Amino acid sequence: GAGVSQSPSNKVTEKGKDVELRCDPISGHTALYWYRQSLGQGLEFLIYFQGNSAPDKSGLPSDRFSAERTGGSVSTLTIQRTQQEDSAVYLCASRIAGGTDTQYFGPGTRLTVL
Amino acid sequence: AQSVTQLGSHVSVSEGALVLLRCNYSSSVPPYLFWYVQYPNQGLQLLLKYTSAATLVKGINGFEAEFKKSETSFHLTKPSAHMSDAAEYFCAVSEGFQKLVFGTGTRLLVSP
Numbered sequence: 001g002a003g004v005s006q007s008p009s010n011k012v013t014e015k016g017k018d019v020e021l022r023c024d025p026i027s028g029h030t031a032l033y034w035y036r037q038s039l040g041q042g043l044e045f046l047i048y049f050q051g052n053s054a055p056d057k058s059g060l061p062s063d064r065f066s067a068e069r070t071g072g073s074v075s076t077l078t079i080q081r082t083q084q085e086d087s088a089v090y091l092c093a094s095r096i097a098g099g100t101d102t103q104y105f106g107p108g109t110r111l112t113v114l
Numbered sequence: 115a116q117s118v119t120q121l122g123s124h125v126s127v128s129e130g131a132l133v134l135l136r137c138n139y140s141s142s143v144p145p146y147l148f149w150y151v152q153y154p155n156q157g158l159q160l161l162l163k164y165t166s167a168a169t170l171v172k173g174i175n176g177f178e179a180e181f182k183k184s185e186t187s188f189h190l191t192k193p194s195a196h197m198s199d200a201a202e203y204f205c206a207v208s209e210g211f212q213k214l215v216f217g218t219g220t221r222l223l224v225s226p
């Protein structure tokens with residue numbers, strides 16, 4: 001595709017519900033990242049997938065957060081038992097390979113937990 | 115761990131004036147440095163990046179940044195601001211091959 005796409009663009013949910021956020025990276029990009037952008041915390045790294053290697057989950061804030069990447073392409077970020085502090089914009093990025101290559105960002109999913 | 119400091123959460127300039135957005139980094143190894151721009155309700159767009167080649171890096175929309183190792187800085191400049199430059203700007207450092215560490219962002223306001 002032309003760029004990284006994310007769905008939904010907006011999600012409103014009630015506290016305690018589970019949500020799934022989807023990311024479609026640029027075709028051929030082997031690396032995929034999730035970041036969170038919130039007023040209080042700025043832009044934070046959440047998780048990183050690279051090919052078939054075990055993902056780097058070091059940025060996930062709690063065990064309510066999980067992510068998977070199927071077939072080396074689409075990724076889903078799942079938040080269980082959502083809390084109000086989970087309200088943020090969740091950004092996905094993908095990269096071809098190599099440390100100098102650019103991370104290309106999607107438009108984000110704005111999550112609001114009521 | 116690497117870190118980035120952006121001085122000034124807001125910078126205001128007049129149209130046609132010089133734009134200077136400051137970024138200082140902390141790194142124990144030669145860093146890769148990036149400037150991204152975010153327009154309202156949009157994702158991040160790369161303006162330019164430093165990857166240990168030329169220290170003066172030119173980017174899109176007339177922006178450039180200079181890597182100064184002695185000052186651990188990577189300030190973003192543009193000679194003449196345009197109204198369309200109003201946005202939020204993020205400096206970031208690459209930590210290994212795994213993630214970007216971002217500064218807190220600087221909102222650029224451009225007045226006519």
